[in-house]
Amino acid sequence: MSDIQIPKNSLNLPETIWWENGELFLLDQTQLPLAIIGERQETLEQVSDSIKALKVRGAPAIGVAGAYGLLVGLKNDQDLSLGKFMSQVEAKAAWLGEARPTAVNLKWGLKRMVAFAKEQSATTSQELYGLMLEEAIRIHKEDRELCRMIGVHGAELIQPGQGILTHCNAGSLATSEYGTATSPMYVAHKNQVPFRVYADETRPLLQGARLTSWELQQAGIDVTLITDNMAAHLMSQGLIDIVIVGTDRTAANGDVANKIGTLGVAILAKHFGIPFYVALPYSTIDFDMPHGSGIPIEERDPIEVTHFGERRTAPEGIQVRSPAFDVTPNELVAGLITERGIIRPPFKENLLSEYA
Numbered sequence: 001m002s003d004i005q006i007p008k009n010s011l012n013l014p015e016t017i018w019w020e021n022g023e024l025f026l027l028d029q030t031q032l033p034l035a036i037i038g039e040r041q042e043t044l045e046q047v048s049d050s051i052k053a054l055k056v057r058g059a060p061a062i063g064v065a066g067a068y069g070l071l072v073g074l075k076n077d078q079d080l081s082l083g084k085f086m087s088q089v090e091a092k093a094a095w096l097g098e099a100r101p102t103a104v105n106l107k108w109g110l111k112r113m114v115a116f117a118k119e120q121s122a123t124t125s126q127e128l129y130g131l132m133l134e135e136a137i138r139i140h141k142e143d144r145e146l147c148r149m150i151g152v153h154g155a156e157l158i159q160p161g162q163g164i165l166t167h168c169n170a171g172s173l174a175t176s177e178y179g180t181a182t183s184p185m186y187v188a189h190k191n192q193v194p195f196r197v198y199a200d201e202t203r204p205l206l207q208g209a210r211l212t213s214w215e216l217q218q219a220g221i222d223v224t225l226i227t228d229n230m231a232a233h234l235m236s237q238g239l240i241d242i243v244i245v246g247t248d249r250t251a252a253n254g255d256v257a258n259k260i261g262t263l264g265v266a267i268l269a270k271h272f273g274i275p276f277y278v279a280l281p282y283s284t285i286d287f288d289m290p291h292g293s294g295i296p297i298e299e300r301d302p303i304e305v306t307h308f309g310e311r312r313t314a315p316e317g318i319q320v321r322s323p324a325f326d327v328t329p330n331e332l333v334a335g336l337i338t339e340r341g342i343i344r345p346p347f348k349e350n351l352l353s354e355y356a
């Protein structure tokens with residue numbers, strides 16, 4: 001049993017990331033829903049391993065974890081000259097940014113930290129470290145507010161009695177508080193709108209079963225877990241009125257990379273005439289990526305496919321593919337629910353005019 005006390009957020013859910021007395025802590029999401037365990041992060045390598053192992057996961061959350069994680073890595077560099085300290089800032093940010101390739105938020109958070117450090121006129125490395133910590137805290141706070149606003153705008157899409165399908169976990173656990181796809185659900189629930197969520201279990205790592213169904217259940221939202229291959233049947237039965245998912249990276253044309261299986265859900269939604277929405281904060285938009293086809297897709301360890309938990313479910317030596325994400329083309333997307341409002345097609349023009 002860990003003796004680390006886990007703070008709760010305003011939804012009464014465990015914080016995913018917190019900084020306390022100069023140290024970084026993460027909720028170990030690989031243990032959920034069986035155990036709620038926090039883990040102290042003591043080195044840059046540990047933070048990188050935690051991101052790779054999905055102890056902290058979800059695009060906005062790894063953006064915040066990256067910003068704080070850099071400070072973990074710089075803790076012992078504060079006695080260096082400013083010039084040498086800045087070289088460490090750049091080298092360590094570049095290294096940590098490689099932990100996972102698809103979600104742009106990790107690199108976004110680290111880039112923001114490096115740019116901020118370069119702009120400061122601190123006289124010592126220690127002073128600069130303190131200023132960078134303030135910036136990481138701002139990134140964290142900002143993520144809470146961005147996600148809350150996604151909910152304020154997205155809640156208008158949820159009508160009484162509707163069935164909502166979601167895939168993976170784009171929830172509180174994937175962000176600093178409200179989540180992205182779940183934020184409209186939390187806001188609608190607060191507004192006492194009745195609705196039912198169907199959570200895809202999300203093979204192979206079961207973020208839907210282990211995380212989304214858990215956090216929505218904790219929050220008192222009506223949630224039903226289904227396996228991924230049940231979605232089409234439920235749609236055919238008229239049980240799904242709207243799909244809301246998150247994204248790890250949104251290209252400039254509105255193509256979205258999200259958890260593997262999202263593309264299939266979008267195609268099904270199109271077939272059944274169900275609107276497919278994607279919720280995201282601006283930190284997930286990559287304006288340097290013109291089309292989704294250029295988004296790097298993480299390929300994970302085959303063991304995640306050949307095993308179900310600890311148990312092998314496939315023959316020894318079998319060939320395996322394990323892409324962790326897929327790209328949904330913008331023509332399947334009804335709207336992007338952002339902190340600024342719901343952006344509709346044509347996405348390229350409307351994203352630019354909103355964020356230029």
Ligand code: MRU
Nearest residue numbers: 057058059170174180246247259
């Ligand atoms: O591999 P994961 O669990 O990090 O994948 C997470 C997702 O695909 C989420 O849907 C995405 O990051 C959006 S989180 C608000």
